Amino acid sequence: MSIDSSTVRPTTRRPVSPGSEFGQALLPGTETGAEGLRQRLMILQGRLERCATVVRAHQETVTRAPRTDALALGLVQDDQRLLRDVRQCDDEAGEFDDALNEFFQELMAADLKSVRRRQEAERLSGRIGVSPPYSPGWNSADEISETFAHASSPLLRVEGGTLFGPTALFVKRYAEHATFTRTMYKDVTLRLAALWEVVMEALDGPLLQEPTLMGLEEIDELHHSQFEQLIADLLDRDGYRIIRSGGGAGDMGADVLAADPLGRFVMVQAKHFTGGGGSVGQPVVQHLYGGAMATHPSTLPVVVTNGRLTGGAKGWAAEHFRVRLIGREELRRWAENGESLESVLKGTGPA
Structure with missing residues (x-):
């Protein structure tokens, strides 16, 4: 996974619906014990990777600075897709948060006698839902969506439109909202990276090691x-x-x-x-x-x-x-x- 971060931030808890695709995937399966828990984390790892792939697809878009002098339909459509995927991945990250919290609660509720494993579970669970604050763009996400929809309207005289042109004030607002969207992209990138680190440390560390048995x-x-x-x-x-x-x-x-x-x-x-x-x-x-x-x-x-x-x-x-x-x-x-x-x-x- 190519997104990197050493920080995470508080998140809003979203319940994982038992009927949802993700909820079903994280419910206990046929395997029990450490192997069953490992399988559940690996399912989560796959979902995180898919979400990160969606985010990575917008790297070219976020490197382009929004235009402040005019609208370009192609860039507007790229920004629309960026906003859609950023919001979707943020929703999924909320589900990941809740699933990981449930995972650690279940693990620590078990008879976890190993001091090393218990301390590792407490350390990792303490990293869920702790991160920098949201950027201001999240409070205006619906308004940003409306701005992008209006900017792509066929009524505007932008690359084929015939009725009226965007005002300078609207172009300025569009540029501000496009900038907010890029900041939201960074927020989601940090959040997914932090969750990825927790999952990988849980999979690779002592947490799921079976109790020592040797002939x-x-x-x-x-x-x-x-x-x-x-x-x-x-x-x-x-x-x-x-x-x-x-x-x-x-x-x-x-x-x-x-x-x-x-x-x-x-x-x-x-x-x-x-x-x-x-x-x-x-x-x-x-x-x-x-x-x-x-x-x-x-x-x-x-x-x-x-x-x-x-x-x-x-x-x-x-x-x-x-x-x-x-x-x-x-x-x-x-x-x-x-x-x-x-x-x-x-x-x-x-x-």
């Missing part, structure tokens, strides 16, 4: 950094806010630091072994526990591995439920079966 065989082939990212994605999926992802110097044993909806910290040490053949011993568990207690006494330390947990690690972690452990079977339930972290941790410590 153990795939996990065994990951790089350690990818394993850390997987854990962060799983925590986000389950409603945790990711504070930091990726270990390093001074991480106190934590590769991922997150917080639950109540603000309590979860500190995760990720131990990945290619093929799942390695083991995690007691020193790793002790190191993570020390880092967690130094962060905050209520921090929940969790060791996650695709490998084996030694008896020493299990015994030390179980004493006073100091550290929660997620081994291969628990990881399968969390990453492959889609169980929540809360469900996976039941039985590994106090409820």
Whole structure:
């Protein structure tokens, strides 16, 4: 789409009629979940592109300055078509606004646990209907239409007319209205560009990404950094806010630091072994526990591995439920079966 803008403006809400072509297109179809929502956005994307194509067809007209000395029938007819299409696309943009608002309301009304996806939905929905004010031409759109109709009348002595000629005052008014129409064209261009940006960010960003699911065989082939990212994605999926992802110097044993909806910290040490053949011993568990207690006494330390947990690690972690452990079977339930972290941790410590 070739129209560009970084600004949008307030718009008048127009209800989307369920019986209209657009309303029917945006109603839920056979697909559900993220794929169904994606299809609805793609329908909207196509409608936006068609509207933008109509607008682009007038680029040559808007680059011509209105004549202030005389009327030319060909230019008058071009201006008539420009005004007609600008008004039509503005009406459609109002429908697009309402359809997008409905889309985001429906999305946020669902059980959107992912903090990342919820924040993205709130950010994008906040950009709908926020833009610069309309130009003055919109208040005179009907009057402009009448001026153009009169200028194209066969009664005028303009390119074949026989009865009377346009007055200088009328020619001046026509030029003013033609200028207003070009400003209205810019308004619609900005509006369509802003809607296009929202739709594309919704389609290409994290909003419609399916919840993280991955089998153990795939996990065994990951790089350690990818394993850390997987854990962060799983925590986000389950409603945790990711504070930091990726270990390093001074991480106190934590590769991922997150917080639950109540603000309590979860500190995760990720131990990945290619093929799942390695083991995690007691020193790793002790190191993570020390880092967690130094962060905050209520921090929940969790060791996650695709490998084996030694008896020493299990015994030390179980004493006073100091550290929660997620081994291969628990990881399968969390990453492959889609169980929540809360469900996976039941039985590994106090409820």
